[in-house]
Amino acid sequence: MGMITALANPQRFMTVSRVAAPILAAIAVLLAVVGLWLGFSAPPDYQQGATVRIMFIHVPAAWLGMFAYACLAGSSFFGLIFRHSLADAAARAAAPLGAGFTFLALVTGSFWGRPMWGAWWVWDARLTSFLVLFLFYIGYMALQASIDDEAKAARAGAILALVGAINLPIVKYSVDWWNSLHQGESIFLKGGPALAPVYLWPLGLMAFAYTFGFLALWMTRIQAEIWRRRAGALAVQGAR
Amino acid sequence: MPNLEFGKYAAYIVPSYLISAAGVVWMIADTLLRARRWRREVARREAARDKRQGPS
Numbered sequence: 001m002g003m004i005t006a007l008a009n010p011q012r013f014m015t016v017s018r019v020a021a022p023i024l025a026a027i028a029v030l031l032a033v034v035g036l037w038l039g040f041s042a043p044p045d046y047q048q049g050a051t052v053r054i055m056f057i058h059v060p061a062a063w064l065g066m067f068a069y070a071c072l073a074g075s076s077f078f079g080l081i082f083r084h085s086l087a088d089a090a091a092r093a094a095a096p097l098g099a100g101f102t103f104l105a106l107v108t109g110s111f112w113g114r115p116m117w118g119a120w121w122v123w124d125a126r127l128t129s130f131l132v133l134f135l136f137y138i139g140y141m142a143l144q145a146s147i148d149d150e151a152k153a154a155r156a157g158a159i160l161a162l163v164g165a166i167n168l169p170i171v172k173y174s175v176d177w178w179n180s181l182h183q184g185e186s187i188f189l190k191g192g193p194a195l196a197p198v199y200l201w202p203l204g205l206m207a208f209a210y211t212f213g214f215l216a217l218w219m220t221r222i223q224a225e226i227w228r229r230r231a232g233a234l235a236v237q238g239a240r
Numbered sequence: 241m242p243n244l245e246f247g248k249y250a251a252y253i254v255p256s257y258l259i260s261a262a263g264v265v266w267m268i269a270d271t272l273l274r275a276r277r278w279r280r281e282v283a284r285r286e287a288a289r290d291k292r293q294g295p296s
Contacts, residue, residue, distance in 0.1 A: 051252060097267055097271075104259065107259050108256045111253075220272065221271050224274040224278045227278035227282045234289060237289060
């Protein structure tokens with residue numbers, strides 16, 4: 001919480017992110033290289049064969065789709081309550097990245113589902129709730145783009161983002177609450193992960209690679225958003 | 241050593257990785273281009289403002 005408070009100052013955020021973003025990006029690349037190396041070195045699964053390799057890009061993308069939405073909703077909450085411009089910028093910056101990861105999770109999931117389930121798509125609780133997550137991202141970005149007044153756009157977007165946050169636990173627990181074709185939780189179990197270490201390691205490394213990559217890109221997009229607002233302010237000054 | 245023999249599943253695995261790579265590259269490119277565009281725009285407008293104000 002102290003770090004968030006410290007970074008809430010846009011000037012300080014710019015100073016910190018200018019150093020932190022490239023470092024996070026470098027760590028992400030390193031983790032991805034090792035993760036992919038281990039992933040492609042892992043033996044085919046006894047049931048799923050070589051398609052198990054899709055897991056190393058599908059699962060991290062799905063996690064990031066949800067994590068980015070949590071960041072979007074959290075930033076929206078702070079923006080709505082404290083009217084903080086950096087929180088609005090953070091929310092706006094998270095949306096396209098989250099939509100990107102969610103899209104990748106849907107597509108790679110489809111490529112995994114076809115050989116395993118015999119269908120590209122099923123209206124299963126997990127898949128449907130994840131599609132709804134993607135639609136919330138699209139709706140948020142469309143709403144932001146459709147309102148000229150920045151303050152009104154931020155407020156309307158924040159309300160939509162918070163409404164959409166209800167979908168996050170539905171996505172997470174959909175495989176427990178309903179009979180689902182999608183496999184259940186296999187990592188965060190009480191007795192430990194159900195996944196063999198030979199798959200767990202590359203998956204973990206790729207998950208961290210995606211997370212660090214997202215954080216680097218998010219920081220850079222927040223910087224861009226701050227510059228965009230600064231350019232707007234300068235344009236107003238110039239017009240006077 | 242990495243094994244890139246995917247057998248009958250190659251038609252599903254290869255496109256998954258290619259689409260993911262394209263998606264990640266798009267996110268990186270869009271982010272960097274956006275940041276560069278607005279950083280330059282701020283620099284341009286600040287220079288214009290300074291020019292208008294003249295030496296202080």
